[in-house]
Amino acid sequence: MDNLTSEQLIILETVERLCASEFGKYQTEQYYNTVPRPLFESLAAVGLAGLSIPEEYGGLEGSATTIAAVFETISRFDVSPAIFVSVHAMVSGLISRFGTPDQKTRLLPALAAGTTLAAFALTEPQAGSDAQALRMEATSVDGGFILKGSKCYITSAGFADLYLVFARSKDATGSGISAFLVPSDTAGLSIGKPERKMGAELSPIASLFFEDAFIPANCLLGSIHQGFKVALSGLAGGRVNIAACANGVARNALDIAIKHLRERSQFGKLLRDFQGLQFMIADMYQKLEAARLLTMKAANDIDAAKNGEGSINVKLSSSTAKCFATDTAMSITTDAVQLLGGAGYIKEYVAERLMRDAKMLQIVEGANQVQRVIISQEVLAGW
Numbered sequence: 001m002d003n004l005t006s007e008q009l010i011i012l013e014t015v016e017r018l019c020a021s022e023f024g025k026y027q028t029e030q031y032y033n034t035v036p037r038p039l040f041e042s043l044a045a046v047g048l049a050g051l052s053i054p055e056e057y058g059g060l061e062g063s064a065t066t067i068a069a070v071f072e073t074i075s076r077f078d079v080s081p082a083i084f085v086s087v088h089a090m091v092s093g094l095i096s097r098f099g100t101p102d103q104k105t106r107l108l109p110a111l112a113a114g115t116t117l118a119a120f121a122l123t124e125p126q127a128g129s130d131a132q133a134l135r136m137e138a139t140s141v142d143g144g145f146i147l148k149g150s151k152c153y154i155t156s157a158g159f160a161d162l163y164l165v166f167a168r169s170k171d172a173t174g175s176g177i178s179a180f181l182v183p184s185d186t187a188g189l190s191i192g193k194p195e196r197k198m199g200a201e202l203s204p205i206a207s208l209f210f211e212d213a214f215i216p217a218n219c220l221l222g223s224i225h226q227g228f229k230v231a232l233s234g235l236a237g238g239r240v241n242i243a244a245c246a247n248g249v250a251r252n253a254l255d256i257a258i259k260h261l262r263e264r265s266q267f268g269k270l271l272r273d274f275q276g277l278q279f280m281i282a283d284m285y286q287k288l289e290a291a292r293l294l295t296m297k298a299a300n301d302i303d304a305a306k307n308g309e310g311s312i313n314v315k316l317s318s319s320t321a322k323c324f325a326t327d328t329a330m331s332i333t334t335d336a337v338q339l340l341g342g343a344g345y346i347k348e349y350v351a352e353r354l355m356r357d358a359k360m361l362q363i364v365e366g367a368n369q370v371q372r373v374i375i376s377q378e379v380l381a382g383w
């Protein structure tokens, strides 16, 4: 990202150094489908577990712009850690915003230190894009709630210590969806096997099963029956972070493609000298620049809205950035594979991994068709 302050640049240099020295050792099958705890700890050691947590609880309290720049930088090396850290940051940010003083004091210092890893559990087998159709039940009982139902595709499931779980609630005051902070050692909570997936190998997903799991009343986050608002407010910032991740992946792919074109010769000249390939590079560059600008605008909008600056449509700008940047990453990584020829299809050259990771980004935090539904609704309503 551009136009950054000297403080932000120092943070990014630290992140870049850490990624360059640490990430390589986890790119082996031994760590796939796990959250390598030492990796999370090394990210936490430079403050990245506390990105969205106020300083008074030990966090970095970064602006949306700083946080997006951090995720772009991490994703230039590997998007997987950026995904589980961004989910952790989303949950931490929601606790900072909606938590009671007791919840903040109890949970935020450990989240900021990285001794607690958080996960976000909204999706269910029957409720993905239509998340509001979720079926998991939270029954009010003396002293708390009983949770019953299941969640699927939950990032960090089985490795997280704390799950933010959304469930359907009903009591004498009304009904709706409520948000609950559920410790991983809750009796009645079990975790499925990690899914075998297409990419993002260091960001596992699995199902959660709740069988009459009791959680005390102080686990409720925000007001009863108002949990969907909590989820939606997390997703706006989350979408900007996914856009930033996409830009990091796309930048890596473009760098790999340029390096290859400078080194590889065919028909007696370097690939970089073929105009057909030069034009592909020009198009990749333009798309990436546009995606980064949209992402920066959306991050700026979030910061401005937080500072109470006018009526800013954060929903529109975050969906626009997410949709455009992740579609762009898919296009740039696909072109990078093509520019590498046979090498593009070989794991050692990394481009194919970036293509698989980009596909994930088009689906998570609201698939891109859903982003287009949101964008069109906002624009047609009179932006």
Ligand SMILES: Cc1cc2nc3c(=O)[nH]c(=O)nc-3n(C[C@H](O)[C@H](O)[C@H](O)COP(=O)(O)OP(=O)(O)OC[C@H]3O[C@@H](n4cnc5c(N)ncnc54)[C@H](O)[C@@H]3O)c2cc1C
Pocket (backbone or CB within 6 Å): 087, 120, 121, 122, 123, 127, 128, 129, 130, 152, 153, 154, 155, 156, 200, 205, 360, 363, 364, 365, 366, 367, 368, 369, 370, 373
């Ligand atoms: C790697 C990974 C990590 C994830 N991490 C988490 C997590 O941490 N927490 C969590 O809660 N969830 C997580 N998810 C789930 C993710 O949010 C959902 O997969 C996503 O929202 C899509 O839901 P779905 O899979 O049920 O697809 P569906 O909703 O069944 O959609 C299938 C297709 O139909 C399209 N579609 C749906 N509705 C419409 C419509 N109205 N108009 C046009 N097209 C439509 C979709 O865009 C998609 O292309 C993760 C998923 C993956 C793959």
